[in-house]
Amino acid sequence: MPSHRFRLILLSAALLAAPLAGCGEDKAANATAAAPPPPKVTVAKPTQKLVSDYDEYVGRFVAYDFVEVRARVSGYLDKIHxxxxxLVKEGDDLFTIDRRPFEASLDQAKAAVEQAKANLAFAEADLTRGSNLVPGTSITQQTLDQRTQAKRVAAASVTAQEAAVRQAELDLQFTELRSPISGRIGDRRVSIGNLVTGGTTGNTTLLATVASVDPIRFEFTMDEASFLRYLDLASAQGSSSANRGMSLPVRLKLIDEDTFGHEGKIDFVDNAIDRSSGTIRGRAEFKNPDGKLTPGMFGRIQITAKPPATALLVPDAAIATEQARKFVYAVSADDVATQKYVELGPVVDGLRVITAGLDANDTVVVNGLMRVRPGIKVAPERETATKEADGTVVGTN
Known part of the structure; x- marks a missing residue:
């Protein structure tokens, strides 16, 4: 009887163990099926490129030439052209002052010349007659001297009146105000019919201003240490210190632009450092065929600070931030992602320069950064970072 009872207990235990074993196998299978696959990421090796180190400064555009149009003669404004x-060209008509008073003055001056010439002719004839007489008998020496003096006075009067004619002709020409330079003219400051004050004094009437357009200049200030560094760089490139580094290339961008797309050259550096600020004024020249660059406009200028050197570049999308430090995810040969802390340089052609912390043989995650954690395994798709014409960084197999 006891053995029968023992067999029943063993049978019950076996029946209970079978379902429990089945549950354990199902849980293990489910756990294996629930493990997520490695995240897919796009990886690429850093781009190697010859780049230069730049310094940036903020400055303002100034016109190459800027002229205030003022009248040289006084009169009433008659026409605006x-x-x-x-846009105006050099020599284009701008204003006309009423010419009639000056035409009358010119006619008067010409008439005065004719009168002076008539007086001279009479004085010369009178002197000739007196010279043919016997001095001391038919004519006194005093009378002869008086006729000689009269002839000289008449000749001087002719010269004076001819000068008056030339001045009257100049005044008549000055009634036509023409553009002294080519450029863009501002608005008129005086309307037709108003009296214009001319001359060479400081109270002359301002009629308009003309600013040249192409080329245009950009003025900025640099600190003393940077100025010395540019001189050293210019000397290393074979330029003499006399030109003060004017051969250094510069690039510029406006406040609404993302890249430094305007290329120019330094054409002037001031001859003294400002004692109060410790800076020196520099000036660069840029071409401006479309007239977009306007005097008074702000911009940022880049100046080469070091000789060109090979650098590693990655897209900005590959760079992550950990508090104050920047890092990238480098993928090892066994597809494990690890953090590499890097130091950043400027943006060149849409890619970020890495100055330290990265090797040319590293493989960097450039897409899918949010799916990566340090030490996890990833499923990389290998691509090469390139830059399209519109400035976007894309991948090509």
Whole structure:
């Protein structure tokens, strides 16, 4: 009887163990099926490129030439020959002052010349007659001297009146105000019919201003240490210190632009450092065929600070931030992602320069950064970072 009872207990235990074993196998299978696959990421090796180190400065555009149009003669404004803000060429008519008073003055001056010439002719004839007489008998020496003096006075009067004619002709020419330079003219400051004060004094009437357009200059200030560094760089490149580094290339961007797309050259560096600020003024020249660059406009200029050297570049999308430090994810040969802390340089052609912390043989995650954690295994798709014409960084197999 006891053995029968023992067999029943063993049978019950076996029946209970079978379902429990089945549950354990199902849980293990489910655990294996629930493990997530490695995240897919795009990886690429850093781009190697010859780049230069740049310094950046903020400055303002100034016109190559800027002229205030003022009248040289006084009179009433008769005509205006331009539209406010238009482009004008050197020699184009801008204003006309009423010419009639100056034409009358010129006619008077010409008439005075004719009168002076008539007086001279009479004085010369009178002197000739007196010279043919016997001095001391028919004519006194005093009378002969008086006729000689009269002839000289008449000749001087002719010279003076001819000068008056030339001045009257100049005044008549000055009634036509022409553009002294090519550029863009501002708005008119005086309307037709108003009296214009001319001359060479400081109270003359300002009629308009003309600013040259192409080329245009950009003024900025640099600190003393940077100025010395540029001189050293210019000397290393074979330039003499006399030109003060004017051969250094510069690039510029406006406040609404992302890249330094305007290329120019330094054409002037001041001859003294400002004692109060410790800076020196520099000036660069840029071409401006479309007239977009406007005097008074702000911009940022880049100046080469070091000779060109090979650098590693990655897209900005590959760079992550950990508090104050920057890092990238480098993928090892066994596809494990690890953090590499890097130091950043400027942006060149849409890619970020890495100055330290990265090797040319490293493989960097450039897409899918949010799916990566340090030490996890990833499923990399290998690509090469390139830059499209519109400035976007893309991958090509």
């Amino acid at each position: 331009f539209t406010d803000g238009q």
